[in-house]
Amino acid sequence: MPRSRSGALTLAEEEPRSPRQRWLAGTLGVAVVGVLGVAGWQGVQHLLHAVASERCEVTVSGTTHRWAPDQASNAAAITAIGVKRGLPPRAASIAIATAMQESKVRNVRYGDRDSLGLFQQRPSQGWGSPEQILDPEYATNAFYDALVEVDGYDGMEIADAAQAVQRSAAGYAYAQHEGQARATASALSGQSPAVLGCALRDPSEPGDPEALSALLDKDFGLAAEVEGTRVRVDAADPRSAWAVAQWAVARASTTGATRVEHDGRSWTRAMDDAALTWAGDGSTGPGEVVIDLA
Structure with missing residues (x-):
């Protein structure tokens, strides 16, 4: 190995790179960074996809309301059954608001005392057997059967109509769900297209x-x-x-x-x-x- 005049060891100088060598080195570096970048982005995308929440949204009059997919599915069934019965969209709004308060629009197998299902109907109060109440179609029809017996329900405040059916200890609570219930019923009854x-x-x-x-x-x-x-x-x-x-x-x-x-x-x-x-x-x-x- 070469020595300096003082006798210290020195590294041999590298031979200068040609322009072509410098170009190849730069291109390779960019390619490596690009590959790593793509792989990293794909990894991030995969991670985001894995942790992202499934969701449904209804946007009416500039306001967006969010549902979990199982809630949206139940709201769709509630509204469709109302459409099949020839009821006005107001009936579906009342039913959805009621289910939001009672069960968060989930077909739960528990509740206060013997309450069950979407509308927390009680077998002991004549709403049907537990098996019937846990059938969303039966439960929804039972709710509508009671609702249509309320004189002038389609002109009442949603909370008042819901309370007339449910006779809840906290009947005022249905009102807080009116906006989301009305928007969802409007979409699922076809009044508001593509929302x-x-x-x-x-x-x-x-x-x-x-x-x-x-x-x-x-x-x-x-x-x-x-x-x-x-x-x-x-x-x-x-x-x-x-x-x-x-x-x-x-x-x-x-x-x-x-x-x-x-x-x-x-x-x-x-x-x-x-x-x-x-x-x-x-x-x-x-x-x-x-x-x-x-």
């Missing part, structure tokens, strides 16, 4: 088109046409069609629906904000709703 979306992960298993067809009949009393993994519904009018279309989105967490189309608009299942809105790339007409399953 409900759900950000959902991919289904854990394929959806069953025959089961979806049966659910449409159960909730709406509608016949559907099954074509492979596609379910098609012809609605009687635009409002009914939007009721079915947004019902299909709200029910997607349980049915496995991945895409819904109606009147030139579409909802596509995904875990991002795009799934909270409807795109303008649908190919169906005004009276037709198409639901695709995984």
Whole structure:
């Protein structure tokens, strides 16, 4: 190894790099940083996807209301049954507000004393057997049966109408849910088109088109046409069609629906904000709703 004049060891000088060598080194460095950056971003995206919460949103008159998917699914059933019975959207607003206060719109198997289900109905008070009350269709119809017996319910304050049915010790509490209940009922009854979306992960298993067809009949009393993994519904009018279309989105967490189309608009299942809105790339007409399953 070379020594300095003082006798100290020195490192041999490197031979200067050519312009081509410098260019190759720089390009390689940029490529490595780029690969690491992409890998890191993909890792972040994967992590965010894993921890993100599934959710549904309803936006009416500039105000957004959020639901968990199971709550949205139950609200969809409550509203659809009201539509099937020919009740006004006000009835669904009252029912949803009641369920929000009583059970957070969840079909719970517990409650005060012997209260159960979406509306916390009590077998001991004549609402039905525990098994019946825990059937959302039965419980919702039982609520509506009592509601329509309230004279002038559709012109009453939502809290007053709910209290007339429930006879709760805290009847005033229903009022706090009025805004979200009305917006949700407006969407799910078809009065407010294309305002409900759900950000959902991919289904854990394929959806069953025959089961979806049966659910449409159960909730709406509608016949559907099954074509492979596609379910098609012809609605009687635009409002009914939007009721079915947004019902299909709200029910997607349980049915496995991945895409819904109606009147030139579409909802596509995904875990991002795009799934909270409807795109303008649908190919169906005004009276037709198409639901695709995984």
